[in-house]
Amino acid sequence: MAEKKYYKIASLEKGIRILELLAQHGELSVSEAARLMETNRAGSHRFISTLKDLGYVEKNSSNKYQPTLKIMTLATKVANRFEIRRIAKPYMHRLSMMFKETINLGLFKGGEIVHIDKIDSLEVLRMDSALGDKAPAYCTGLGKAVLAFLPGHELDHYLENTDLAEMAPNTITDKEELLAELTRIRKNRYAVDDEEMAMGLRCIAVPIFDHNSYPAYALSISGPSMRLTHRALEEIKDTILTASDELSKMLGTP
DSSP states (O other), X not given: OOOOOTTOOHHHHHHHHHHHHHHHHSOBOXXXXXXXXXXXXXXXXXXXXXXXXXXXXEEOTTSXXXXXXXHHHHHHHHHTTOHHHHHHXXXXXXXXXXXXXXXXXXXXXXXXXXXXXXXOOSSSSOOOOOTTOEEESTTSHHHHHHHTTSOHHHHHHHHHTOOOOOSSTTOOOOHHHHHXXXXXXXXXXXXXXXXXXXXXXXXXXXXXXXXTSOOOEEEEEEEETTTSOHHHHHHHHHHHHHHHHXXXXXXXXX
């Protein structure tokens, strides 16, 4: 039997869980929330009512509950703590104007890539990820750009503890093949997600090094493979590599 953590507040955990479910589903009735939480309707109603009183939840015209923009305010305050967002923004705008595709800024954390900023393409068909979204490192351009430049012991630990699950037909699921791919990325200094995370999506990414020469962040340009062809990537690579070099220097990389 698992030992109960003395500091764990069950009611707080359930309240946050309901908030996560509302964010995930968009809207829920009290009964739907109770079913997903595997709790009774009365308990679910108390949690939602408390969140409503605090301004994080509101009732909509369908008589269901949905999260409010107050959550986004919190998320923005957290995201704004990352100095890299301020530094990278002019470069992201420049890349967006030049190539008309979605520009992404990612943070490497816990073996995953966290999207901390982006500029959407104005095209109707585009990559659609939200700030705070996480993705596996091994099958994304942002992630592979970081993995390729990790210290050897850290990369070994990552590979030993990561299941290379197939996300799309082109996902690299063999660790030796992934190591060969990372060697190519180190040589070229940029990574390509060639429909490895999702069919029809391609991106080119570069690492951004911090003052310790650690690849803490990555920058990418992504879009539909029908527009972002391999020829288009060739035309993009020099510009995004220059952005990588300049941003790394601004962060204090020797």
